[in-house]
Amino acid sequence: MSSINFSEILTIAIIVLIVFGPDRLPDLARKAGKFVARARSMIRDTEAELRSQYGESFDAIDEARKEIGAARRDITSTARRAERELRGAARDIEKGVNEPVRDPNRRPAVSEGPDTEPTRETAARAALDAAAAPVEPITFAPDASGANDATPPDLQATAPDDDTASEAT
Structure with a gap:
């Protein structure tokens, strides 16, 4: 209207x-x-x-209208509650996706306290901790002749051959 x-x-x-x-x-x-x-x-x-x-019919219609209104309010409140929960879960997921990945084994560079300020000493310690990455052990692979070579596999391509080294001298 x-x-x-x-x-x-x-x-x-x-x-x-x-x-x-x-x-x-x-x-x-x-x-x-x-x-x-x-x-x-x-x-x-x-x-x-x-x-x-038709009083009884009108009463039945009024009763049905009230029941439908109550059911609609219940459904609406349930839907709103579910929507709030889903939005909260989506926010949590988005927050988790946007956060940088942290190494769980790494300890914090600076102790986390309310009155702690970074100093040169703690900054140097943090740099050393960051530089000290886990090192993989070096394995020596046998060469084609079957004898063990003392040069690591990743440096073999850059190491001069014994024949070319003696010719150069």
Whole structure:
């Protein structure tokens, strides 16, 4: 149902004033008021008559309307609660995805206390801890002749051969 705003009422009043004139306007307003009062009275009488004849049906309809309204409120509140929980879970997941990955074995560089400030000593210790990465053991692979070579596998490609080293000298 649409509502009538002030500008529409003012436009209608100006049109009525122009069409009927200022002399007939009070009489027209009185007749319109009587018509509205009669229409309301007829609606009330019709509703009362229908309720007296079909009262039980109206009561059942009213009861069903109340039950449906209560069910709708329950469903709406459950949906809102579930939405809040899902948004919270999504926020937690997003927070976890956006956080940088930290090494669980690494200890903090600076002790975490309320009045601790970083110093040169703690900064140097943190740099040493960061530089001290786990080292993989070096294994020596046998060469094609089957004899063990003292050069690690990753340096074998860059090490000069014995023949080329003696020729260069």
